[in-house]
Amino acid sequence: MTLVDVFVAFCFLLGGVAAFFTAFHPNILYAAIALIGSLVSVAGLYGALGADFLAAAQLIIYVGGILIVILFAVMMSEDIYKRRFFQDAKKFVVPAVAAAVTFAGFAKITLSANWSNATKPDFEPTARAMGWALVGPYALVFQYVVVVLLSGLIGAVVIARPAVKMRQLDEELEKMGED
Amino acid sequence: MSLAEFLSGIDHLLGVGIPMALFSILSAVIVLLLFAMPVGGFCTYLERKVAADFQERIGPNRVGPIGLLQFFADGIKMFLKEDSISKNADRWIYNFAPSLVMAGSFGAFAAVPFSAYIIGADLDIGVFYAMALGSLVSLGVLLGAWSSDNKWSLIGGMRGAAQIVSYEIPLGLSVLSIITVCGTMSMHQLVAQQAWPTHGGEGHFWNVFHNPFLFMNFFIYFTAALAECNRTPFDLPEAESELVSGFNTEFSGMRFGLYALSEFADVILFACIATTIFLGGWHVPFFNLQSLNVGLTVGELDLNPLVQSVLMIGVFLFKVSVLVFVVMWLRWTLPRLRVDQLMNLCWKYLIPIAFFNLIGAALWTWAFNGRGMLQLLGQVLGVY
Amino acid sequence: MLQEFGNALSFVLLAAILPPLILFIGKFLRPSYPHEGKLTTYECGELPEGSAYVMFNNRFYLVAIVFLVFDVEVALLFPVLLLFREAIDIGGPVSLQVFALAFAFLGVLFVGLIYEWKTGDIDWVRDATDRRQHLESQEKAHT
Numbered sequence: 001m002t003l004v005d006v007f008v009a010f011c012f013l014l015g016g017v018a019a020f021f022t023a024f025h026p027n028i029l030y031a032a033i034a035l036i037g038s039l040v041s042v043a044g045l046y047g048a049l050g051a052d053f054l055a056a057a058q059l060i061i062y063v064g065g066i067l068i069v070i071l072f073a074v075m076m077s078e079d080i081y082k083r084r085f086f087q088d089a090k091k092f093v094v095p096a097v098a099a100a101v102t103f104a105g106f107a108k109i110t111l112s113a114n115w116s117n118a119t120k121p122d123f124e125p126t127a128r129a130m131g132w133a134l135v136g137p138y139a140l141v142f143q144y145v146v147v148v149l150l151s152g153l154i155g156a157v158v159i160a161r162p163a164v165k166m167r168q169l170d171e172e173l174e175k176m177g178e179d
Numbered sequence: 180m181s182l183a184e185f186l187s188g189i190d191h192l193l194g195v196g197i198p199m200a201l202f203s204i205l206s207a208v209i210v211l212l213l214f215a216m217p218v219g220g221f222c223t224y225l226e227r228k229v230a231a232d233f234q235e236r237i238g239p240n241r242v243g244p245i246g247l248l249q250f251f252a253d254g255i256k257m258f259l260k261e262d263s264i265s266k267n268a269d270r271w272i273y274n275f276a277p278s279l280v281m282a283g284s285f286g287a288f289a290a291v292p293f294s295a296y297i298i299g300a301d302l303d304i305g306v307f308y309a310m311a312l313g314s315l316v317s318l319g320v321l322l323g324a325w326s327s328d329n330k331w332s333l334i335g336g337m338r339g340a341a342q343i344v345s346y347e348i349p350l351g352l353s354v355l356s357i358i359t360v361c362g363t364m365s366m367h368q369l370v371a372q373q374a375w376p377t378h379g380g381e382g383h384f385w386n387v388f389h390n391p392f393l394f395m396n397f398f399i400y401f402t403a404a405l406a407e408c409n410r411t412p413f414d415l416p417e418a419e420s421e422l423v424s425g426f427n428t429e430f431s432g433m434r435f436g437l438y439a440l441s442e443f444a445d446v447i448l449f450a451c452i453a454t455t456i457f458l459g460g461w462h463v464p465f466f467n468l469q470s471l472n473v474g475l476t477v478g479e480l481d482l483n484p485l486v487q488s489v490l491m492i493g494v495f496l497f498k499v500s501v502l503v504f505v506v507m508w509l510r511w512t513l514p515r516l517r518v519d520q521l522m523n524l525c526w527k528y529l530i531p532i533a534f535f536n537l538i539g540a541a542l543w544t545w546a547f548n549g550r551g552m553l554q555l556l557g558q559v560l561g562v563y
Numbered sequence: 564m565l566q567e568f569g570n571a572l573s574f575v576l577l578a579a580i581l582p583p584l585i586l587f588i589g590k591f592l593r594p595s596y597p598h599e600g601k602l603t604t605y606e607c608g609e610l611p612e613g614s615a616y617v618m619f620n621n622r623f624y625l626v627a628i629v630f631l632v633f634d635v636e637v638a639l640l641f642p643v644l645l646l647f648r649e650a651i652d653i654g655g656p657v658s659l660q661v662f663a664l665a666f667a668f669l670g671v672l673f674v675g676l677i678y679e680w681k682t683g684d685i686d687w688v689r690d691a692t693d694r695r696q697h698l699e700s701q702e703k704a705h706t
Contacts, residue, residue, distance in 0.1 A: 003200055033272065047568055052304050056311035057638045064314020065631040068321065068344055072624045075325055123564035125303035127364060131642035135664050142664060145639065146671045149632045153675045156628040157684040183570050199566060203573040211577055261594050266602040277582040285578035289571045300570035307641055308571065329604050341623045344630040351637035355644055362648025428605055433589050437582050522626065526685045534673055538666060541647060545658060549648055
């Protein structure tokens, strides 16, 4: 057993435990924080597979971006910290079915793949190859991503736009003043 | 060549045969415990001394000559302080947050090239790796602040996280312009490209003098880095006059010490990265240190790399300390920004200018085939 | 490469282990005299007024979302712009292709930023802007 194997085993363990806490911890903030372990372990697995750029991108986008957004959402919602989720078993049914279906799908893919062709990662730099793929065969996907990002950008600010209450208030005040 | 390999070369000569994994850990211990921590600690002394000089005071002067050992005394004091955690604090997160901040600021030191032979980890994605680890800091600040159930902390932490993530964009864009011009992300190769132009026309000198757009981007990088480290004029997360001590109000003794240390480590880290990608790392004008040959040998061992390394580390640390001094100088020069001014500066000034510079740098690279101003000047004058 | 990954990992692990290690060693050396007063949350010497976990200004949330979009953009542009020098050396249509794709990507999001700028959505104090615009339009109507 090499050190890489130990590292991969550690990542699996960390990811599994963190995912368990994310799914079952009654305190929503702890669930969000357990996500750190889960996301970092995925970055570690990318690293162990030789995908250096992907590992760093995982950290920068998921841990530094999405997790911050999730934490902000949790922290800015009133009383959410004290509330306990998953008190009744009914709420478990639909997620459990969805998770089982997803798991079955992944299991089928894993079992049907031809693993004899699989090779060990060769640990070559990957960023350049990724770049050529993004401007070559996946150029359309690359440009599609920006459209998705743009719609996300505009959608977010439009939803977060405060209803024009302040202006209405001003108008009402002015009217009162005129009267 | 990474530090671990450098060390294993010595081991190879002696013929002991220690496994490489131990050298990895040893290199981390050397860089973090023998460089980052003492220098970060020393900066806490330097900050007070610089502040004192700017205000015509004496500053720390009791411990050691001109107070040089002050940080050592402070370290011992903090180490021996009682560790009181307020009873409302969320213990788990409270204990976990400093680890995140430290991993973010100290872990990124792996990508800093101190000389041509000494770098923690010569990754192909060096700059990107440093940026990726930097994103852990905002998480640590936010969680640490939130876990202490203190209003000052929470306001500071929210501001801190929002500020750090916002300024990551201009920072990333200015780093991107360097990547566009140099065509590599490896810190080692980035430095190698910034040699003084030789007769073959190799090397384009420091990136900051490559073209006017990169010159502008250096200042954008510096401004964004100030905000990333929560330094004045962007010290809203720990604004002493309104938030007591900001996000680390509830952290006492050594816990506070760890936050302060990682903050100074962050300043040093950003100065190191700025030096590497903009100011030519260990390169000096008119001369390439790597071509230096003193002809010293001990038996079969060539001492040249060692002599070169000492000079290179000297040059590198000189540039870094100049930048760190400017950071401290700014603290006593500029007033603090308001939150809305902070966000305006980021979204309405820095990001559009960085966008413009990125396009400009790409066009320059295309038009002049990657040559810098100095190389073009040399061509016009017929030096090459 | 694997060796370099190992080096980087040892840096991160050492940095993450340092704080608990230092605090653990310090545990044997530092005094501990807990006192009710010491353990209250600091609020300038007064007794703390309620909990700190209250509803917070959602501007911070908006900043985080807008950041996320630009963060993904910057991260995706790294591998593409990395090729630019190489593409110039290959020359002709390849360099044009890389340039066009990268800056179309940048440009579209920049348009998004300009849109938000014009509508005033990236202004920190949205309500104040609204009110100011309203007052300005009223002034114009009067004159």
